[in-house]
Amino acid sequence: MFFIIALLGVSGYFAGLRKSLIIREKNTLHSTPIYHGVLLAVNSSLASILTLVVWLIIEKNIFYELKFFREYLYFLTFIVFSFTATLTYNKIKHEFKARDNLEKIIKLFLLSCSSLAILVTIGIFLSVIFESQKFFNTIPIIDFLFGTHWSPQMPIREDQVGSSGAFGAVPLFTGTFLIAFIAMCIAGPIGLMSAIYLSEYATKNVRNFIKPLTEILAGIPTVVYGFFAVIVVAPFIRNTGEQLGISIASESALAAGLVMGIMIIPFVSSISDDVINAVPRNLKDGSLGIGATKSETIIKVIIPAALPGIIGGLLLAVSRAIGETMIVVMAAGMSANLTANPFEAVTTVTVQIVILLVGDQEFDSPKTLAAFALGLVLFFITLILNYIALHIVRKYREQYE
Amino acid sequence: MYNENLITEENIEMINENFIEDEQLKIDISETVGDIHVEDPRIIAKNVNVFYGEKIAINNVSIDIGKNEVLAMIGPSGCGKSTFLRCLNRMNDTIESCKVQGEIYLDNKNILEKKTDVVPLRARVGMVFQKPNPFPKSIYDNVAYGPKIHGLAKNKTELDEIVFNSLERAGLLAEVKDRLNSPGTSLSGGQQQRLCIARTIAVSPEVILMDEPCSALDPIATAKVEQLIYELKENFTIVIVTHAMQQAARVSQRTAYFHLGNLVEVGATEKIFTTPQHKLTESYITGRFG
Ligand SMILES: Nc1ncnc2c1ncn2[C@@H]1O[C@H](COP(=O)(O)OP(=O)(O)OP(=O)(O)O)[C@@H](O)[C@H]1O
Numbered sequence: 275m276f277f278i279i280a281l282l283g284v285s286g287y288f289a290g291l292r293k294s295l296i297i298r299e300k301n302t303l304h305s306t307p308i309y310h311g312v313l314l315a316v317n318s319s320l321a322s323i324l325t326l327v328v329w330l331i332i333e334k335n336i337f338y339e340l341k342f343f344r345e346y347l348y349f350l351t352f353i354v355f356s357f358t359a360t361l362t363y364n365k366i367k368h369e370f371k372a373r374d375n376l377e378k379i380i381k382l383f384l385l386s387c388s389s390l391a392i393l394v395t396i397g398i399f400l401s402v403i404f405e406s407q408k409f410f411n412t413i414p415i416i417d418f419l420f421g422t423h424w425s426p427q428m429p430i431r432e433d434q435v436g437s438s439g440a441f442g443a444v445p446l447f448t449g450t451f452l453i454a455f456i457a458m459c460i461a462g463p464i465g466l467m468s469a470i471y472l473s474e475y476a477t478k479n480v481r482n483f484i485k486p487l488t489e490i491l492a493g494i495p496t497v498v499y500g501f502f503a504v505i506v507v508a509p510f511i512r513n514t515g516e517q518l519g520i521s522i523a524s525e526s527a528l529a530a531g532l533v534m535g536i537m538i539i540p541f542v543s544s545i546s547d548d549v550i551n552a553v554p555r556n557l558k559d560g561s562l563g564i565g566a567t568k569s570e571t572i573i574k575v576i577i578p579a580a581l582p583g584i585i586g587g588l589l590l591a592v593s594r595a596i597g598e599t600m601i602v603v604m605a606a607g608m609s610a611n612l613t614a615n616p617f618e619a620v621t622t623v624t625v626q627i628v629i630l631l632v633g634d635q636e637f638d639s640p641k642t643l644a645a646f647a648l649g650l651v652l653f654f655i656t657l658i659l660n661y662i663a664l665h666i667v668r669k670y671r672e673q674y675e
Numbered sequence: 676m677y678n679e680n681l682i683t684e685e686n687i688e689m690i691n692e693n694f695i696e697d698e699q700l701k702i703d704i705s706e707t708v709g710d711i712h713v714e715d716p717r718i719i720a721k722n723v724n725v726f727y728g729e730k731i732a733i734n735n736v737s738i739d740i741g742k743n744e745v746l747a748m749i750g751p752s753g754c755g756k757s758t759f760l761r762c763l764n765r766m767n768d769t770i771e772s773c774k775v776q777g778e779i780y781l782d783n784k785n786i787l788e789k790k791t792d793v794v795p796l797r798a799r800v801g802m803v804f805q806k807p808n809p810f811p812k813s814i815y816d817n818v819a820y821g822p823k824i825h826g827l828a829k830n831k832t833e834l835d836e837i838v839f840n841s842l843e844r845a846g847l848l849a850e851v852k853d854r855l856n857s858p859g860t861s862l863s864g865g866q867q868q869r870l871c872i873a874r875t876i877a878v879s880p881e882v883i884l885m886d887e888p889c890s891a892l893d894p895i896a897t898a899k900v901e902q903l904i905y906e907l908k909e910n911f912t913i914v915i916v917t918h919a920m921q922q923a924a925r926v927s928q929r930t931a932y933f934h935l936g937n938l939v940e941v942g943a944t945e946k947i948f949t950t951p952q953h954k955l956t957e958s959y960i961t962g963r964f965g
């Protein structure tokens with residue numbers, strides 16, 4: 275069907291081209307013939323595609339009987355095509371502004387593409403809110419946000435004993451922040467220092483060698499990091515702990531945090547590198563020019579000048595750490611402990627969302643709906659973090675432009 | 676029409692074309708005309724060559740710079756004024772591709788030798804840049820920065836004294852004394868430039884290098900900085916790069932004219948501006964003031 279429309283469109287193009295060429299023989303044209311041809315083709319093809327789509331939507335949702343009139347659909351499409359084609363064809367005159375009209379159509383098309391992203395975001399957001407709303411109908415929002423006990427088992431039958439279900443999200447958030455904190459303790463300093471080395475000390479060759487390597491780090495799938503955490507880091511930490519006489523769970527916040535930290539090093543380093551490079555050269559020269567050494571210049575002038583940008587970058591990194599799932603699923607465990615001890619197993623918001631939604635579930639039990647509520651809160655937290663971070667970074671950029 | 680002295684792009688181009696023509700006439704610019712020597716030199720540069728990679732930017736320049744004099748360096752854009760200026764405190768070290776050859780003596784020590792420690796050198800030969808570049812710190816800390824890193828003050832009182840003294844000498848104290856803790860960037864452009872000068876003199880250098888210090892300033896701020904330069908020459912040797920010919924005439928005792936990496940002519944400022952000996956110097960000076 276679309277093929278036929280395409281064929282028709284092409285023939286429309288030639289028809290428009292011919293007519294406008296003929297007109298041009300005698301008269302000046304506002305737009306070149308090609309525009310007339312393309313406009314004719316685009317106009318009529320769009321109209322017929324629209325007819326098709328509208329027909330199909332009506333058929334699927336409103337009038338199922340329309341299905342029996344399918345053969346008329348082709349006919350209708352063809353009529354619509356010929357109708358718009360003739361209409362446009364007749365409009366081709368020497369003063370007809372085909373170029374401007376086409377420009378408008380292109381603009382509309384591009385606009386609809388860019389609004390698609392926004393619409394999808396809004397759609398996701400609304401559906402999450404809607405589902406969370408259902409959840410909060412069963413579980414009070416206060417209990418959810420401030421409850422300290424998380425065990426999302428609902429009795430399946432009314433008379434079942436035992437688990438009654440508790441949805442206090444506090445342990446999840448402490449777990450999330452604990453891991454993000456450990457990750458930032460690793461990624462912050464290391465990323466920052468590697469950025470300083472790369473932008474201030476490294477020669478061009480070294481820089482050209484190291485930069486791509488760190489970018490490879492950024493390209494490793496998170497599952498692989500999770501693997502690495504479970505198979506290498508966690509046993510290593512446990513063994514070291516044993517030797518030191520500390521008991522460390524085989525799944526610990528420390529292992530997950532460490533590996534996550536390694537994962538975001540390139541992220542922190544590349545943002546800090548950009549920010550440090552944006553510090554104007556004349557500030558550096560000013561400091562060197564009165565006899566400061568390189569490290570004095572970096573510590574006392576460059577870092578303070580770049581600080582807002584660096585903080586912004588770190589916040590972005592935190593929001594990434596909070597949203598990260600795979601490593602934590604594999605390395606941090608699933609038990610919702612309310613603890614600040616990095617040697618214990620903890621769980622995070624994202625992990626719980628995964629657990630809640632994996633497997634056979636009814637989609638209206640509080641258990642699954644809880645996932646949406648968690649998602650909503652997470653969404654807000656990262657949104658706020660990103661907003662603050664981007665705001666700081668932008669402020670910083672403006673300052674030096 | 677309303678401003679004949681205005682340097683338009685057109686007439687710069689015209690000047691440049693003239694130079695190219697002159698070159699075709701094979702005017703010799705490899706020998707410096709005028710007096711490169713002075714009686715009481717602080718800096719003696721001998722046969723200095725500077726390369727950016729393969730490209731030569733300064734070609735065999737020799738010149739003395741006297742104690743307590745202001746030397747102005749003029750010349751068309753790209754002729755190597757900044758490059759030469761930056762040799763005098765080894766700021767060219769910060770540019771990877773830049774190589775400097777020759778000898779530059781500061782009080783009989785060749786500063787271009789590898790073993791020269793640039794940290795004390797740059798404390799002795801301070802630099803003020805084209806664009807005011809106060810650090811993202813308070814006014815006080817901007818000035819205290821140098822003395823602190825060089826350990827010039829034993830205690831807070833001494834540091835205060837150095838800071839106030841420098842601000843005073845830069846003619847800025849009266850304007851900023853109630854807001855020493857506000858950031859240096861909150862000052863106006865002209866004040867910022869004087870703050871940078873205060874920052875430089877706070878480490879009590881012997882020589883101050885200034886690279887177009889007024890090009891980002893309005894006429895009033897410029898006049899203030901010029902006045903300052905004039906006063907500073909009592910205690911410092913000053914080398915200033917400038918595009919404004921009147922400025923060179925106002926503040927300097929000697930003027931050096933650079934062209935395509937060569938030092939074409941050097942001599943007493945009045946002489947350079949009234950009776951230049953070299954044809955290029957003359958066409959540069961007259962070209963602008965038509
Ligand atoms: N970092 C650099 N790398 C390569 N070439 C450079 C570099 N800096 C300057 N040059 C070149 O060296 C020559 C002299 O430059 P310099 O900046 O000293 O000129 P200038 O006389 O100060 O000009 P202006 O009046 O425009 O400031 C120019 O041809 C310039 O292109």
Ligand SMILES: [Mg+2]
Pocket residue numbers: 756757758886
């Ligand atoms: Mg310059």
